[in-house]
Amino acid sequence: MTKISIFHDAPCELGEGPGFDPRTNTVWWFDILAGRLFEKSLGGGEAQVHSLGQMASALAAIDDGRQLVLTETGLFVRDRSTGHSVMHRPIEADNPATRSNDARVHPAGAFWVSTMGKRAEQDAGSIYWYREGELRKLYGNISIANSICFAPDGRTAYFADMGPNIIWRVDTDPETGLPNGEPLAFHTHKGKGGLDGSVVDAHGNLWNACWGGSAINVFDPSGKRIRTIAMPVPQPTCPAFIGVDTANLIVTSAYGEMTDVARQKNPHAGKTFLVEIAGKGRFDPPVRL
Numbered sequence: 001m002t003k004i005s006i007f008h009d010a011p012c013e014l015g016e017g018p019g020f021d022p023r024t025n026t027v028w029w030f031d032i033l034a035g036r037l038f039e040k041s042l043g044g045g046e047a048q049v050h051s052l053g054q055m056a057s058a059l060a061a062i063d064d065g066r067q068l069v070l071t072e073t074g075l076f077v078r079d080r081s082t083g084h085s086v087m088h089r090p091i092e093a094d095n096p097a098t099r100s101n102d103a104r105v106h107p108a109g110a111f112w113v114s115t116m117g118k119r120a121e122q123d124a125g126s127i128y129w130y131r132e133g134e135l136r137k138l139y140g141n142i143s144i145a146n147s148i149c150f151a152p153d154g155r156t157a158y159f160a161d162m163g164p165n166i167i168w169r170v171d172t173d174p175e176t177g178l179p180n181g182e183p184l185a186f187h188t189h190k191g192k193g194g195l196d197g198s199v200v201d202a203h204g205n206l207w208n209a210c211w212g213g214s215a216i217n218v219f220d221p222s223g224k225r226i227r228t229i230a231m232p233v234p235q236p237t238c239p240a241f242i243g244v245d246t247a248n249l250i251v252t253s254a255y256g257e258m259t260d261v262a263r264q265k266n267p268h269a270g271k272t273f274l275v276e277i278a279g280k281g282r283f284d285p286p287v288r289l
Contacts, residue, residue: 008038012029012272014237017102017197017252019059022244027240036050056072073087076088091135097124101146102114102148104148107174110130110288111129113130116144125140126138142161144162151200154175156171167186168185195211197209199281202282205226207239209239211254215231235253236253237252238252248279249279
């Protein structure tokens with residue numbers, strides 16, 4: 001039986017980029033537009049809120065003490081104990097019209113990251129591959145890149161463009177995380193809402209947050225929808241598996257783009273949720289810096 005509760009009750013205008021580091025037992029997520037990073041230990045205690053000074057949307061663990069943070073100007077190495085960040089690799093830093101968006105680490109330690117227009121301009125975004133200091137642009141002319149995630153064996157990558165509302169799949173080299181061949185349509189969303197963030201579980205099923213659809217939809221490796229979890233907010237944004245047994249999800253959400261009337265009707269919009277699913281997930285590996 002699925003149980004949903006509030007994990008953190010401070011609402012985010014655009015909550016995104018959740019993840020979990022099993023080595024430190026820490027959950028993280030972002031409020032992109034506010035430039036805030038949240039960290040909360042599953043061992044208890046209050047969440048720590050860090051102001052980053054710019055828009056940021058995702059991170060990858062490097063080791064116990066360092067993180068690689070994706071921001072509107074590029075990748076920064078952040079010291080967890082001090083909060084001090086140093087630019088590691090610029091990404092579209094000379095383009096003030098774009099910002100970072102979705103990202104996830106491939107099993108080979110490569111960080112797939114995306115950009116988009118700050119006003120969601122059509123075709124303004126791109127997806128990049130980063131590993132060991134090297135950055136490659138994989139795909140351009142994307143409106144809103146989302147759903148970056150990978151099969152457990154590292155042989156398949158997924159990504160979405162919320163513009164046409166399609167999740168694509170592409171074969172990848174399990175040793176490098178680089179794509180082989182051309183992307184093929186995995187799922188086209190024709191119902192209410194849009195395709196936002198995703199994560200793949202240990203069985204290869206893809207869990208997608210439906211922005212505007214109040215749901216997490218689960219698709220098997222063939223693209224067939226096999227499960228839907230109703231969420232108590234209109235705009236869930238991204239799921240991630242947490243806990244040492246990977247049995248639960250954290251799901252971020254957003255109150256941005258909602259009218260005052262809609263926010264009054266949905267008082268939990270923007271909050272971060274714990275979804276207890278008794279599933280079998282998996283964690284992203286550390287990035288290979």
